[in-house]
Amino acid sequence: MSNELEANLGRAAGYLERFKAGPLTHFIGGEAASSTDPDVFDNVSPIDGSVLNEVVSGTAEDIDLAAGAADAAFEEWAGTSGKRRREILHDVADGIIERADEIALLESVDTGQPIRFMSKAALRGAANFRYFADRAPEARNGVSLPDTDHINYTTRTPIGPVGVITPWNTPFMLSTWKIAPALASGCTVVHKPAEWSPITASILAEIVQAAGVPEGTLNLVHGFGETAGKSLTEHRHIKAIAFVGESNTGSLIQAQGAPTLKRLHFELGGKNPVIVFEDADLDRALEAVVFMIYSLNGERCTSSSRVLVHESIYEDFTARIAERAGNIRVGHPLDPSTEIGPLIHRTHYNNVVNYLAIAEEEGATVAAGGGPATGRDGGLYVSPTLFTGARPDMRIAQEEVFGPVLTAIAFADEAEAVRIANNVEYGLTGYIWTKDVGRAHRVARDLEAGMIWVNSENVRHLGTPFGGTKASGIGRDGGDYSFDFYMETKNVSIAYDTHTVPRLGA
Numbered sequence: 001m002s003n004e005l006e007a008n009l010g011r012a013a014g015y016l017e018r019f020k021a022g023p024l025t026h027f028i029g030g031e032a033a034s035s036t037d038p039d040v041f042d043n044v045s046p047i048d049g050s051v052l053n054e055v056v057s058g059t060a061e062d063i064d065l066a067a068g069a070a071d072a073a074f075e076e077w078a079g080t081s082g083k084r085r086r087e088i089l090h091d092v093a094d095g096i097i098e099r100a101d102e103i104a105l106l107e108s109v110d111t112g113q114p115i116r117f118m119s120k121a122a123l124r125g126a127a128n129f130r131y132f133a134d135r136a137p138e139a140r141n142g143v144s145l146p147d148t149d150h151i152n153y154t155t156r157t158p159i160g161p162v163g164v165i166t167p168w169n170t171p172f173m174l175s176t177w178k179i180a181p182a183l184a185s186g187c188t189v190v191h192k193p194a195e196w197s198p199i200t201a202s203i204l205a206e207i208v209q210a211a212g213v214p215e216g217t218l219n220l221v222h223g224f225g226e227t228a229g230k231s232l233t234e235h236r237h238i239k240a241i242a243f244v245g246e247s248n249t250g251s252l253i254q255a256q257g258a259p260t261l262k263r264l265h266f267e268l269g270g271k272n273p274v275i276v277f278e279d280a281d282l283d284r285a286l287e288a289v290v291f292m293i294y295s296l297n298g299e300r301c302t303s304s305s306r307v308l309v310h311e312s313i314y315e316d317f318t319a320r321i322a323e324r325a326g327n328i329r330v331g332h333p334l335d336p337s338t339e340i341g342p343l344i345h346r347t348h349y350n351n352v353v354n355y356l357a358i359a360e361e362e363g364a365t366v367a368a369g370g371g372p373a374t375g376r377d378g379g380l381y382v383s384p385t386l387f388t389g390a391r392p393d394m395r396i397a398q399e400e401v402f403g404p405v406l407t408a409i410a411f412a413d414e415a416e417a418v419r420i421a422n423n424v425e426y427g428l429t430g431y432i433w434t435k436d437v438g439r440a441h442r443v444a445r446d447l448e449a450g451m452i453w454v455n456s457e458n459v460r461h462l463g464t465p466f467g468g469t470k471a472s473g474i475g476r477d478g479g480d481y482s483f484d485f486y487m488e489t490k491n492v493s494i495a496y497d498t499h500t501v502p503r504l505g506a
């Protein structure tokens with residue numbers, strides 16, 4: 001065991017101690033709250049199957065209390081000046097930085113994501129708060145639209161209490177990506193985090209409260225999707241739901257939210273293509289292809305899980321990917337040298353391993369990995385896997401596996417590459433590698449996806465629109481797009497008294 005791993009294990013155990021002392025509680029109206037249901041559930045380690053801690057299980061009554069607290073706090077928080085909201089949200093970012101080590105280590109232990117990525121995810125959480133803090137004073141801004149006889153201007157006001165429902169893959173980062181703009185807008189929030197990775201949501205609630213928001217501004221209800229999550233989407237006080245998760249869950253939420261006419265923003269699944277043309281800088285393309293499927297355990301919505309390679313370079317390029325995949329270090333997530341850790345949960349692990357069997361049945365060739373990682377007993381470790389010789393209609397070329405599993409498909413020309421890329425239900429991201437400028441623009445235009453990167457892996461700019469098309473999502477966030485979701489726009493039209501008012505019955 002390396003010294004660094006030993007040190008990380010020691011600090012993680014220290015941070016976990018208080019969460020082991022009693023079940024993780026909800027956070028309602030500014031304080032820790034137990035559940036109306038005495039039942040608790042176990043939060044299980046992906047590393048060795050041990051119980052990390054217990055968690056209270058949210059009920060419809062708990063959601064009602066949290067939504068009531070968010071509703072009661074709304075007037076005060078929405079009426080807090082943008083300047084003050086800016087200060088408070090920067091204090092949240094400071095609080096995250098102060099606890100970054102704790103957040104990174106516990107996130108890593110809770111999700112199985114390697115510490116090399118989770119330390120950055122904690123810092124990115126702070127960056128999300130700073131970005132939206134700086135924009136809080138302008139959140140209400142609108143536009144001026146003068147016409148011949150009228151001047152129109154728009155204003156924005158926060159929509160009300162909102163629900164935020166997040167998944168388990170990078171839970172802290174994703175929670176901050178939703179909660180920061182909601183709070184910057186002046187909305188109050190009820191957060192329902194994923195049941196498989198609940199710990200850092202509780203830390204975030206503590207940090208936000210300590211930064212000085214009115215009680216009830218951020219509420220947290222732990223528990224399961226079918227109970228706590230469902231009740232949140234149905235609650236009459238909750239005006240909008242920001243949801244990140246699976247496409248099927250998005251469909252359920254759309255139906256659940258229909259009777260109360262919820263505004264919805266969905267960030268859903270993906271089966272994203274990376275297209276490598278023969279004229280690309282193949283060394284840089286290789287780094288990006290390997291990074292975008294094998295980082296974050298492949299449990300990443302924007303992962304490029306299909307690599308489409310021009311037939312003239314297919315054999316050579318896929319051999320290079322296979323070599324890299326074979327060298328990737330699978331190991332304990334707290335070891336700084338680890339590149340792939342254990343998958344989050346036994347159910348998800350079984351699902352990923354099942355896809356490996358399906359791929360072989362369908363006739364794909366295992367060029368790397370293809371099964372559980374050897375020598376790592378007790379944990380949910382999968383070898384970084386590459387399937388070659390895949391056809392576009394195979395299930396591993398169509399369905400989201402959400403693990404370190406890459407499917408390589410050859411194409412003959414640009415038109416075929418675009419056809420294969422678009423021939424899936426999803427449309428979140430697309431990655432294009434070519435030095436031909438015209439081709440880069442043509443393919444970027446023709447790909448059905450919300451976000452395209454040319455000659456790059458996923459590098460984020462927080463002001464750009466983030467979101468997907470088709471089964472990958474509804475709506476965009478990032479920059480002002482987030483404010484549009486969390487706020488209502490009002491148009492005010494004022495006459496210059498120059499137009500003729502129509503007369504009836506004169």
Ligand code: NAD
Pocket residue numbers: 165166167168169174192193194195223224225226228229230233244245246247249250252253256266267268269270300301400402428468472473
């Ligand atoms: P999931 O849909 O199973 O769960 C997400 C959240 O929804 C959890 O908190 C869960 O408890 C809750 N939930 C489940 N059923 C619900 C219901 N009926 N009503 C209300 N809430 C309910 O997703 P997951 O397995 O946790 O996450 C993985 C998925 O998330 C993948 O498909 C991945 O692509 C997607 N994802 C998308 C993005 C993006 O930005 N597009 C980012 C990260 C993850």
